[in-house]
């Protein structure tokens with residue numbers, strides 16, 4: 473978009489150059505508490521159902537479908553404007569995940585950070601076979617918002633690490649034998665509960681071992697353009713779609729009412745996908761963004 477709803481010039485510069493911005497206190501103490509309750513509820517339920525040990529890391533994908541508190545975050549009033557500022561209005565959720573990482577064995581601290589044989593190697597997010605690389609770079613097609621619910625201020629408390637500016641480098645470098653990442657570019661995202669990170673998923677990232685005394689709990693929401701396919705759903709369940717606002721419906725990948733003709737008026741001879749040629753009702757975010765800009 474030409475004008476911005478919420479992103480500042482400094483944030484915009486950092487997002488372009490470093491590939492991420494941090495938003496402290498994006499979640500209020502009440503929101504953090506409610507989200508931790510939701511995460512704990514799901515963690516207890518699925519750990520027991522799937523017989524996952526209490527010390528093992530645990531992840532749920534398409535997390536937004538598992539709890540309405542997690543659904544609510546897809547259009548969070550602090551983060552959605554920033555997501556729209558960087559990607560525009562024609563977007564949807566690519567993935568949503570909940571991650572719980574209990575303290576790990578202390579020997580993990582002896583592994584080289586993000587090395588191939590470590591517990592969490594450096595990578596950037598991409599479908600199998602990768603995004604098409606153009607001029608040595610991954611095209612800008614998606615972001616993630618990470619919401620950190622527990623304290624990550626200490627070194628080696630399980631925080632994500634990112635390599636500043638690595639979205640401008642070929643991800644093939646990470647896999648090149650002997651390639652050393654410039655240590656000055658590695659940022660350990662040591663943040664307080666309630667902090668959000670908006671980041672380009674082309675950034676190389678890995679995790680520090682969690683040597684703290686508490687489980688690390690966080691949530692990630694990936695957003696991308698609607699003409700790309702989501703990673704962890706095709707369509708959401710009808711009852712979930714029915715509970716959503718129009719903007720949420722857009723974000724969970726639906727068009728218009730979710731019941732309309734998706735291939736235009738002459739679907740047989742001249743089909744026109746509304747993912748390709750959306751109508752106004754398919755993008756409620758557009759009117760929302762215009763209203764924000766005119767406030």
Ligand SMILES: O=C(O)CCC(=O)C(=O)O
Pocket residue numbers: 571597616631632677679690692
């Ligand atoms: O922070 C994490 O737990 C992992 C993040 C990650 O690898 C991802 O979202 O792709």
